Amino acid sequence: MPAPVDVLLAVAGVALLLLALRSSKVEPRRWRNGVLVTGSLWAASALALDVLSPATPAVAVLALPWLAAVVLGLLFVGGAVSAAVRDGRGLAGMLAIVLGVAMVAATVLATAAALAGHPLPVAGVTVLLLPGYPGLAFISYLLYCLLQRRADARPAPVAVVVLGSGLVDGTVPTLLANRLDAAIEVWRAERGAGRAPLVLPSGGQGDDEPMPEGVAMAAYLVARGLPTSAVATEDRATTTEENLLLSREILRSRSLAEDGHLRVVTSSYHVGRSALITRSLGIDADVTGSPAAWHFVPSAFLREFLAAVTYRPRTNVAGLLLWACGVALLAYAAWPS
Template identity: 60%
Template sequence: MRPLVDLVLVAAFLVLFVLTVRVEPRRWLAGVLLAGALWAATTAAGASPLVLPWVGATVLGLLFVGNGVRMVRPASRNKANAVALVLGLAMLAATVLAVVLLPSSPSAGASTSRGAVLGLVVLLLPGYPGLVLLSYALYCLAYLRRRARPEPAAIIALGSGLVNGTVPTLLANRLDATGKAWRDERALGHDPLVVPSGGQGDDEPMAEGVAMTAYLVAHGMPREALAIEDRSTTTEENLLLSREILRARGIDDTGHLRVVTSSYHVGRAALLTRRLDLDADVTGAPTAWYFLPSAFLREYLAALTLHPRINLAGLGVWIAGTAFFLAYAVPRG
């Protein structure tokens, strides 16, 4: 009977996912629903309901450790990397502790209860953020698979840091993707305005938007097709200040927009366009594999700040559910 219930849950979560992305694909809820379907599927297959929290916690712990080990290099020694290393090791230790202790819970001695309680620490500590990470990754993957609408009124290229005043590979990939999108639209008879967006950092000799414009012109895009945004310092400012430029040109309300960034950045950028009420499709440029883990971790942590109340409410529900489980489901000695 239990596997049948789990399969019904899988189907329900998937139906809700399809309905959600049809109405608005830029919602983290899509990833939550996919995570729910995956969780129900694992229990339907006979796995422990703790497998998914364990996996999520392990992956998140490894991401923190990977980011933290940078501190072994003198140039990267800072408090943030040290905290990441300690937090990652703690998450991995808690997860291992749960895996070791929880199998003893089916027997009915006093030690069983203590072992089960210690094992379930993973639910209150790394389990919840691990599941949230899984839901965010699933949301990002689902959104990345979505095909962008044709005929955007404008294309916004999001900037990233310059290296020694020049466009590095990461940013060049974004600009190459922008150029391709523009040429594809031109081939269809459309002429969208392109907005290279990025301000000047303290260690940069010029605004990113200026360097991005020079790169695009050098790679065959006419200068009249470009409108520089050179004041932004964050992704949100990229979008807001680019919208100001489009409004000044009478483009803001003439159709949807295309936003181009790196693949790891697509999910959060899409959440921001929805939050700012921008009708936009976000597409991703290729990113070197070795850059992805630390970059995605930063995006996940930044995305958490976009929904603080929802995440706090989710954590509260998680704690209450775990407390209920400990009170009524764990055998007492």
């Protein structure tokens, strides 16, 4: 690539980073914040590789998508293998392994062909480069979540909504207890400042649960010192979206929904998608995370990413089509054929 292109990459990288920082400060609950940072990193990596090896412009441009695709593919395989060891083999796990292996294999073949200058038809290059889009989407979601978690939660919420995560043998497991303990800390801090927000545990009853999650969560809170007057129970929700919508109904019945913002408490890996959903529903909320076991986080975060992708299917289908058109153009212009 000629020197003017390097200058353009440098300017684009800095501009995208500044836009990301400004956007995340104005509204941290936007996935586009992570997209902007990914664009900045992409420009920086392309610039660095072009300076080091100006004879391979296609490799410089595609290095980050290739890396991202391989990482995501390996996460699919690793998560499926881990689940199979823990819970036994299943169809979903086998499909995840096939998908992960296919992503890694296609990316490795494309990389080898580009480095060797091996001629390939445009259609073949486009197919081999398709995993780059979900790879970039994953990187952008990860960066969005990191930016979102750095946002400072505002004081004085009118209520603290605790999202349920399932009971084990009718009792509150460690993962859910961590969420409730984090909500207790928020309530005590607010109480120390002379305020008393409502604490609203939310969760319905699963087929394998003897009682609704919200009921067990409320009992946990009261047993640890919260007065019953400070706790309201939501016991019908089965999804994160229902957690938030049904909790808002309870707050509206108490004339609290319009009085200020909420604090939503969930596990660390679940913060990003929960924040996206609060914004989509028009709920003014800060979302904060509680600890989760380190060995549980990678597979749980991967599931969150997939759920976030399907939450905006049209956007991601459009993104995949644009990516396919872009790589086809790149293959036609820069790939030997």
